Structures are given as C-alpha cells and as structure tokens.
Amino acid sequence: MKRIVLFSGGSACRSINVALCRSGADVTRVVPAWDSGGSSKVIRERLPILSVGDIRQALMTMAHGEGCAGDVVKICNARLSANLGFDDARKEFLFYAEGRHPLLERMEPGLRGAILNYLNTFAASVGRDFDFRHGSVGNFILTGACVAHNGDVNTAIFVFRKLCGIGGNVWPSSCDNDLVLSATLRDGRRLAPQDVITSMGAEDAKVGIADVELAGAGQNPPVANPAVLDAIARADLIAFGPGSLFTSILPHLLVADIVSAIAKANCPKVFIGNILQCRETMGLTLEDVLAAADLHVRKGGGTSNLFTFVLANRMLFPFEKTVGTFPYLRENRQEKNGRHIVKGEFEDAWSRGQHDGDAIAAALLKIASGDASDA
Incomplete structure (x- = not known):
C-alpha cells in the first residue's frame, strides 16, 4: 500500500483522491486553512477558528473514494437552503440540531448523540444572531467538534473521521487559526484576503500575480x-x-x-x-x-x-x-x-x-x- 500525500485545495483533486482510494493507496490530503469565503467566512468572522471548508470537502471526497455513504456522511454532506429568510434558516438548522431529521432519528444513540452535541456546541458558540443560510451542516459539526475539544482541529478531524468511518487522513498544513493570504500583482498592488484574490476582475487577471504571502496576526x-x-x-x-x-x-x-x-x-x-x-x-x-x-x-x-x-x-x-x-x-x-x-x-x-x-x-x-x- 503506497502512502501518497496530496497538497491541494478543497475540490480540484477530487477525482484523483477518489481514484487513489479505490486503487488501495493510503492517502493523506493536506488542505488550506486560510479560506476567507463562503460558509467558512461567516464562521471565521464569528469564532477564532481556522477555515474548515476545505477540510470538510476533502473529508467528504475521502468518504466517497472509500465507499462510505452511510447516514452520517449524508448528514455531513448536507447544506442548508440559501433562499430562506433569517428565521426560517435557523429553524432548518434546528431540524438537524434537535435530532428531528429522519437520518438522525434512525442512527444508533452514540452516533446521534455525538453529532447533536457538536451541532449544539456550535449553536451556543455563534449565538442567536448567526446567519445559517446556505451553511454546510458538515462545517457546523466540524467547527462544533473543534470548539468542544478546546480548539484542537486535529482532534476534531479525528473525531469527524471516526463518526463517518473514514480511513484516510485530511490535515490543514497549519493549525494556526488567524492566517491571511495576500497576493502582490505584477504592478505592485496587493490583494487580500483569499476570497478577494480568487474573485479578482479580468483586468487584474491580465496584470497577473507576482507572488503570495501567508501570515498570521502580527505578520507571524x-x-x-x-x-x-x-x-x-x-x-x-x-x-x-x-x-x-x-x-x-x-x-x-x-x-x-x-x-x-x-x-x-x-x-x-x-x-x-x-x-x-x-x-x-x-x-x-x-x-x-x-x-x-x-x-x-x-x-x-x-x-x-x-x-x-x-x-x-x-x-x-x-x-x-x-x-x-x-x-x-x-x-x-x-x-x-x-x-x-x-x-x-x-x-x-x-x-x-x-x-x-x-x-x-x-x-x-x-x-x-x-x-x-x-x-
């Protein structure tokens, strides 16, 4: 069994990850911890935690490659509706967090209890004014696990893998929770953070990126x-x-x-x-x-x-x-x-x-x- 380490983002190497798993390789994905867009952005603005979106995506890819399609994986791969009002989105979240979703109702008590614990830990941490719209349930569970384990993302990932039955490893390259990515364009202008770089306009794309910097608070x-x-x-x-x-x-x-x-x-x-x-x-x-x-x-x-x-x-x-x-x-x-x-x-x-x-x-x-x- 060959031990393959893949440094990547969250989704681009999905088909490669799946194929390696199905070939019997021992796969470790190393993913970014500096994503500042999407569901991760809303969570990072509320909690002092690294970005979990790419971690969760890679874990779901690993589950797919390993043939894990159980109820826990289905719950972790779910996403809340984007077109609901603020209050209705919270009600949809509670449908999961209170254990009323049919997939949660039929789980054995230990699994169900762990998932509900992490969802409710997450809800208590972000407060009642948190916007749940279009949020990833898997992101909420993984963040709740991280909070429950004193901010230790590696422990949270380990627990998440065990809940889903995933054998392969997924780790962020750094556990620092305050990383900010910035880019210098060839004309000297700087763009930051990550989601600003990825959404740069066509004119900036023509100028091109010269290099990038990655640093935490205080430029550490x-x-x-x-x-x-x-x-x-x-x-x-x-x-x-x-x-x-x-x-x-x-x-x-x-x-x-x-x-x-x-x-x-x-x-x-x-x-x-x-x-x-x-x-x-x-x-x-x-x-x-x-x-x-x-x-x-x-x-x-x-x-x-x-x-x-x-x-x-x-x-x-x-x-x-x-x-x-x-x-x-x-x-x-x-x-x-x-x-x-x-x-x-x-x-x-x-x-x-x-x-x-x-x-x-x-x-x-x-x-x-x-x-x-x-x-």
Whole structure:
C-alpha cells in the first residue's frame, strides 16, 4: 500500500483522491486553512477558528473514494437552503440540531448523540444572531467538534473521521487559526484576503500575480501542523496540485518547515500541472507555473527543483483552444531544469478541462513504484 500525500485545495483533486482510494493507496490530503469565503467566512468572522471548508470537502471526497455513504456522511454532506429568510434558516438548522431529521432519528444513540452535541456546541458558540443560510451542516459539526475539544482541529478531524468511518487522513498544513493570504500583482498592488484574490476582475487577471504571502496576526509566519510533517516523513510520494495555483497550492510552501520536510523526504516529489489556465494563471505556460513554484519554494527556505517529476497534459492540437473562457495550459518547451516531465492524456474524456483521476492516479502510483519508463 503506497502512502501518497496530496497538497491541494478543497475540490480540484477530487477525482484523483477518489481514484487513489479505490486503487488501495493510503492517502493523506493536506488542505488550506486560510479560506476567507463562503460558509467558512461567516464562521471565521464569528469564532477564532481556522477555515474548515476545505477540510470538510476533502473529508467528504475521502468518504466517497472509500465507499462510505452511510447516514452520517449524508448528514455531513448536507447544506442548508440559501433562499430562506433569517428565521426560517435557523429553524432548518434546528431540524438537524434537535435530532428531528429522519437520518438522525434512525442512527444508533452514540452516533446521534455525538453529532447533536457538536451541532449544539456550535449553536451556543455563534449565538442567536448567526446567519445559517446556505451553511454546510458538515462545517457546523466540524467547527462544533473543534470548539468542544478546546480548539484542537486535529482532534476534531479525528473525531469527524471516526463518526463517518473514514480511513484516510485530511490535515490543514497549519493549525494556526488567524492566517491571511495576500497576493502582490505584477504592478505592485496587493490583494487580500483569499476570497478577494480568487474573485479578482479580468483586468487584474491580465496584470497577473507576482507572488503570495501567508501570515498570521502580527505578520507571524505560519507554523506547520505536526501531523503533516509526520505524513511527509512517511510518504512514498508527495504531490502538489492540481488546483488554484496562487491561492490553494503555492501557499502550502510558505508554512514553516514544510519545504525542508519535503526536501528531506526520501521519495518522489510530483507537481501536477493543471489542464486549463485559470484567472490566477492567465497567459502563463507550464514552465511559468513551475517558475512560480520555484520562487515560493525559495521563499519557504528551500532551493529550486524541489519537484523531481511533473505531470503534463499532452496537447493534441497545434492551435490555442479554450474550454469556456479559459485556454489550455501549454508548455513552451524550454529547459526541463532536471525535472522528469511525464506527458500523458490526462484530461477527462467526459469532463473537458478536468483531470482524469484514474490516469493521474495510475501515473502517481507508477512513479511511487520507481517506474516512469514511458515518460
């Protein structure tokens, strides 16, 4: 059983995570803790807690890959209505928190009691004026568990996994609860926090991102999660991507000790290239993306060429082609800088612009086994 560590955001590597689980790999997902949008934003504005949205998404992906589709997973994957009034949204939350949902009613008492305890801990912590609209029930449970365990997110994740029957691990790269991501554009302007960067307009996207910074209150550097450092030390392969380059992938490299731990790990380190450009990478080639990765490796205290393998989607046409508004990410065929470029038809045949999880998983497992002969 190969131990694979995936540094990613919450959703972009979903198909790869699922395929690796179904292949029998021992998967650890490492996800961001600096999300400042969506349901996580409302919770972070109310409580001194790190973002749980990407953690919960990754846990639900892990559950799907492992074939866990029980009542607890269904509850944790539920979301409250977005089109209700404030009071009606609270009533919908209480339908869960008071145990009146049919899935909760039929659970064995221990599971039901634990979930209700965490939901009610959450409700007591956020107060009666909290806006529950469009909130994730899983986020509420995970946050309630974190509060109940004195803010220890690793313990909360462990309990959440046990409730759902999930075997794989999901950890934030840092347990710091006050991290803020900021980006410097090529014209010197700064954008912050994370949700402002991801929603930047088309003109800012044309200017492009030069680099990103990740810091807590008082500009303190983020501290690495010990569970992540342990997973890195035991890994048979470490992979970064796919996902939003500057907001989901590269900031992991800025967490103290992450780069040095990866450099020391005696295993292949793989960068998974995106299929398409996105708003954060408009006009960039794969080599530009790798140059940005090298820059942030150096900012994280390492040297270039941390990644020994690169998975690159093979281009099947000699002209620019788009999916929606975004072109495919292309190579510009410059020096490989000592990296082993593994080219393959990695695009999903049924979802244009997305990765074929089975193809990527097969390539990763082949590299982990020491065989990249067809690269």
